[in-house]
Amino acid sequence: MADVLVVGGNGFIGSHLVDALSEGGHRVTAFDRFSTGVPTFRSSAVRMLPGDFLSRSDLEAAVRGHEVVFHFLATTSPATAEADPTLDIRTNVIQTVELLTACAEAGVRHVYFASTGGAIYGPQERSDFSETSPTLPISPYGIGKLTIEHYLRYFGAKHGLRSTSLRISNPYGTRQHPNRKQGLIPIALRQIARGESVARYGDGSMVRDYVYVDDLVRMLVPLVDADPRHEVYNLGSGRGSSVTEVLDAIGRVTGAPVRVHEIPTPATFVDRVVLDVTRFDEEFGISVPTTLEEGIAATWADMTGERA
Known part of the structure; x- marks a missing residue:
C-alpha cells in the first residue's frame, strides 16, 4: 500500500x-x-x-x-x-x-x-x-x-x-458541480431541474467522448x-456521442421535455473528438461498462436527491 x-x-x-x-x-x-x-x-x-x-x-x-x-x-x-x-x-x-x-x-x-x-x-x-x-x-x-x-x-x-x-x-457523473459551467450533462440536467431551456452549442452535431x-x-x-x-x-469510453444524442438520453431519463436554445459555438471548440483508448486497454485491461443512459440516470438521481 x-x-x-x-x-x-x-x-x-x-x-x-x-x-x-x-x-x-x-x-x-x-x-x-x-x-x-x-x-x-x-x-x-x-x-x-x-x-x-x-x-x-x-x-x-x-x-x-x-x-x-x-x-x-x-x-x-x-x-x-x-x-x-x-x-x-x-x-x-x-x-x-x-x-x-x-x-x-x-x-x-x-x-x-x-x-x-x-x-x-x-x-x-x-x-x-x-x-x-x-x-x-x-x-x-x-x-x-x-x-x-x-x-x-x-x-x-x-x-x-x-x-x-x-x-x-x-x-461526468455524481458530485459534479453544474454551477462551474463546465460539462454538458450536469449543466443540462440542472437546467431541466429548474424548468429552464437547455443551452446548446450549434446544431447539436458536435461529438464528444x-x-x-x-x-x-x-x-x-x-x-x-x-x-x-x-x-x-x-x-475515455472510446465511444462518441453527439450533443443531440446526449440531450435525447437526458429526455428519456428525466421524462421531461428538453427545450433547447442555440448559442454560437466558440471558434476554439473542436467539432468531433473521440479517444482511442487501445493503449490503456491493452496494458491494463480495464473495461468501461457504464452506458451513457445509465450514467445520466445515476447523475440525475444524485442531483434530484440533493434537491429534495
Whole structure:
C-alpha cells in the first residue's frame, strides 16, 4: 500500500478518487481548499489537508512524505481560460511547475497529471485520436495542458521525476458541480431541474467522448501500484456521442421535455473528438461498462436527491 496525495481531492474527480484509493487500502491525503469545511468524499480514513494551490509553502508541505501524487486540481475551465489566457498561465501552468519542483525535492516516486483528451488534439481532419496523434491545441485551456505535459518531461530529464499524463475525455457523473459551467450533462440536467431551456452549442452535431466518473476512477486506482510503460494515456469510453444524442438520453431519463436554445459555438471548440483508448486497454485491461443512459440516470438521481 502506498502513501498517496490527491491534489484537488475535494473536487469532482478527486473526491471519487480518494474514496476509491482509501477503499483499496492506500493511505490517502486530500489536498484542497475545503472552503466550506465539509469534504465531498465519504471516507473517514482520508486525511484532509486544507491548503492553497497558489502557495509554494503549502505545496511543499502537502507533498512531503508521499510516494505518489495525483494532480487533479484545475484553477480554470475551458471558458475561463479563454476569457483570460494569462489566468491559466499564472495559476495552472506556473503553479504546476511549483508543484513539480516540490515533488522532485521531496523524492516523490510518481506524478499522475489530469490532462485533457479533447482540447489537446485540436481541430484536425481525423476525429478519432490516439496518443501518437499530433497535438495541435488552439484553446488556451488545451495549450496550458500541453505545456504542463512538456514540463513533466523536463522534470523527468532534469530531476528523474517519473510522471504520466492522463488525457481524460469528457467526464461526468455524481458530485459534479453544474454551477462551474463546465460539462454538458450536469449543466443540462440542472437546467431541466429548474424548468429552464437547455443551452446548446450549434446544431447539436458536435461529438464528444463521455466517460462516467466511476469508470474513470476504476482506471485510475490501479496506477498507484503500476509501472506504466508509456508517459501518456488516453482515458475515455472510446465511444462518441453527439450533443443531440446526449440531450435525447437526458429526455428519456428525466421524462421531461428538453427545450433547447442555440448559442454560437466558440471558434476554439473542436467539432468531433473521440479517444482511442487501445493503449490503456491493452496494458491494463480495464473495461468501461457504464452506458451513457445509465450514467445520466445515476447523475440525475444524485442531483434530484440533493434537491429534495
